Amino acid sequence: MSLIEIRNLSKKFGNNVILDGVDLNINQGEVVAIIGPSGTGKSTLLRCLNLLEKPENGSVSVDGKNYNLTTKSSKEVLALRQETEMVFQQFNLFKHKDALNNVMEGLRVVKKLPKAEARRIAVAELEKVGMSDRLHHYPRHLSGGQQQRVAIARALALKPKLLLMDEPTSALDPELVGEVLLTIKRAAREGNTILLVTHEMDFVRNVANKIIFLENGKIVAEGTPKEIFENPKNERLREFLRNINMLRTADDYVI
C-alpha cells in the first residue's frame, strides 16, 4: 500500500474536462514530478488535492485514511488540508507578518501549539532553509528566492504527509532559482514526500523518483527519470520532450 493513493480524480470547469479520472500512487519519501504542456491541468491536480478546487469525483487516501474529495463536510476538508501543505508559484506569504510569524502562524492557529514551542520549531525550519538571519524581515524585505524559502519552511513546519509544490521557481529571477531548488532537494533528502509541478527538467531528472506526464487531464506516461528522458515510449511524450529540447534524436545532430 502506498502512502498516498489518488483514485479517479475528475474535474471540470464548466464543460471543459480538466482532469479525467486520474489515479496515482505515491510512496513514502518519494518525489513525484508532474510534467506536461501548459493548460493540461497540472495546477488543478495539486489544487484538488487540498481542495482549493472542488473536483466532481475522486478520493485520496493518506497513510491509510480515506478522504472523499467531493466532501461537503468542512471538518473533513480541514482534516485533509492538514495532511498536505502547498508551496505556491507566487509564494503567498502573509505580507503583514515577518518570516518568523509566517512560519509560526499554522503552528499556533491550526496546531494550537504553545508559543515557545511554535517559535522553536519555526526557528529550526527557517534555519534549515538558510533564513535564520532574517527572522524579522517582512516579505516585502525579502527577495523572491528568500520568500519562497520561507514559504517552504512554513509548509514543512507543519509536517505534512504530502508536500505539494506548484512551479515553485517559475516566478523567480534566474539567479534565484538555484537556492530554491537546493532547498527543495534538501527537503527531499530529509525524507519528505513531495508532489511537484515544474519546468526545471534538469532538476526533475536529478531529484525525482518518478515522473508523471500529464496531457489533457490524463496520465499518458509515467516512469523513472531514466525511462521518461532516455527511453520515452509514448509518442505524445516524445513530442513534448522534443518541443522543450529534452529529447535528442539523431535528426537534431544533422547539420
Add this chain to the structure above:
Amino acid sequence: MAKLFDVKLVFTQIPELLKYLPTTLYLTAIALVIGLVVGLLIALIRMKKIPVLNQIAIAFVSVMRGTPIIVQLYITYFGIPIALKYINYYYGTHYDINAVPGIVFAMIALGLNQSAFDSETIRAAIQSVDRGQIEAAKSIGMSGFQVLRRVILPQAGSVALLPLGNSLIALIKGTSLAFTCSVVEMTAAGKILAGRNYRYFEAYCTLAIIYWVLTFILERVLALIEKKISIPEQAPETSTTEKVEIPVTQEVAA
C-alpha cells in the same frame, strides 16, 4: 453699548459644556460599534451574495446613503414607537416605549447610518486582500473564521483604517443632531445654555473649539495606530553572527 461679542465667555463656558462630553462620546462609541459590526455583516452578505439578504442589504445601503441623517433620526424617533404600538396591538404585548431613553434611538439611527458607509469601505478593503494569501491560509488548514480573523481582517484593517477614521470623525460631528431624539449632548447643552443668557454666538464658538480639539486628538490617535500597524519601511538589520549562506550551484547539480 453692551458687549457684542464676549470673548471671555467663549472660554469660560467650556467646562460647562464639557460636562456633556461623556454623552457625546458614549453616543459616538456605541454608534461606532453598531456601524462596524453591522457594516461588516452587510459587507460579508454582499460579497457572498446571500440571496434575499443581499437584495435587502443593497436597498438598505442605498436608502441610508441617499437620505439626510437628520431625516433618518426623525424617522427612527417617531417610527419605532409607532411600530411598537402596532406590535402591542396585534400581538397583545405591553412594551412601553416611554421606558426607552431617547439616546437609544439616536444610537440606533447613527449606528445604522454609519454601517451603510462602513460596509462599502469594508467591502472594498476585504476585496483588496490578495487571493493567494487567502489560499495559503486555507491550505495551512485554517477554518473560514480563522482566515477572516488572522489574514483578511488585519490586512483589510490597514487599508480601511483611514476611510473608517474619516467616517468616525463625521460621526462625532453627527452626534450633534441627536437633539432630534431629545438627547442632551454637547450641542444641545450649548443651545440650552445660550437660551438662558442669549449668548448664542459665543455658545457656538465654544462648541466649535471643543469639536475641533476633539477631532484633532482623534486624528493624532489614528495616525499613531496607522504607524503601529503598518509594515516597517526599512528591513531590520540582518544578524551577521548566524548568517547562513546557501552554497547554491554545486549541490543542486550533484
